Amino acid sequence: MHIYYYDENFMYTGEGIISEYDEMPKNATDVGLPKGLYLPKYNEGKREWSESATQEYIESMQPEPPLPNDITTLKKQVALLTLQLSQLQRGGAS
Known part of the structure; x- marks a missing residue:
């Protein structure tokens, strides 16, 4: 038992x-x-x-939220830069 x-x-x-x-x-x-x-x-x-x-x-006792790793941070930066570049090529932000 x-x-x-x-x-x-x-x-x-x-x-x-x-x-x-x-x-x-x-x-x-x-x-x-x-x-x-x-x-x-x-x-x-x-x-x-x-x-x-x-x-x-x-x-x-709850775990701390994980910090973003370097790859995730770089992906976000690349996405933002790609968006800004496409906006510049179209003649500025819309």
Whole structure:
């Protein structure tokens, strides 16, 4: 049986497997952990996991947007220069 451990504050600490004949440890549950939680916290009364992270913490865990690489930057510059050149050849910007 798959089990989920929590500490004295009911915060998730890991997972394990026990035999169906073993007794459930005091600091564990067989209630599945939903995906997408940053700091899971267990509620014994409701027998459910919930998010305990603040919005600020969640936002800090998001990856930074990637910086454009050199090739992408060069492609944009070439496209802009090509447009400007075609406008000049037609007698100026339209």
